[in-house]
Amino acid sequence: MKVNVLGTEYEIISDATASEYPILESHADGFCDFTTKKIVIAEMKPDDYSMKDLKSYEKKVVRHELVHAFLYESGLDVNSEWARNEEIVDWIALQFPKMNKAFEEMKVMCD
Numbered sequence: 428m429k430v431n432v433l434g435t436e437y438e439i440i441s442d443a444t445a446s447e448y449p450i451l452e453s454h455a456d457g458f459c460d461f462t463t464k465k466i467v468i469a470e471m472k473p474d475d476y477s478m479k480d481l482k483s484y485e486k487k488v489v490r491h492e493l494v495h496a497f498l499y500e501s502g503l504d505v506n507s508e509w510a511r512n513e514e515i516v517d518w519i520a521l522q523f524p525k526m527n528k529a530f531e532e533m534k535v536m537c538d
């Protein structure tokens with residue numbers, strides 16, 4: 428699946444394994460590779476230790492990695508402390524659906 432991030436096309440690769448992308452072993456559930464314009468999401472299989480709604484969790488991981496891509500493509504990289512701050516990136520990924528709902532309810536989204 429491809430997505431436009433501020434004019435740059437990113438490919439989202441789902442169900443990736445650590446044997447295909449060894450970086451997944453250290454980055455857990457996904458990562459954003461700015462050099463290849465790929466967002467790689469780990470294969471998520473339910474087991475006794477996993478979250479019960481893995482589809483919802485996977486969507487959140489994709490949002491998180493997309494936020495990284497948007498920040499990078501807007502010119503914020505290693506020299507920006509806040510844009511590389513995982514807490515901020517995760518906050519946006521978690522709150523954006525709620526903010527989007529409120530904006531749509533208030534009809535203040537851009538046309």
Ligand SMILES: [Zn+2]
Nearest residue numbers: 491495513516
């Ligand atoms: Zn992150």
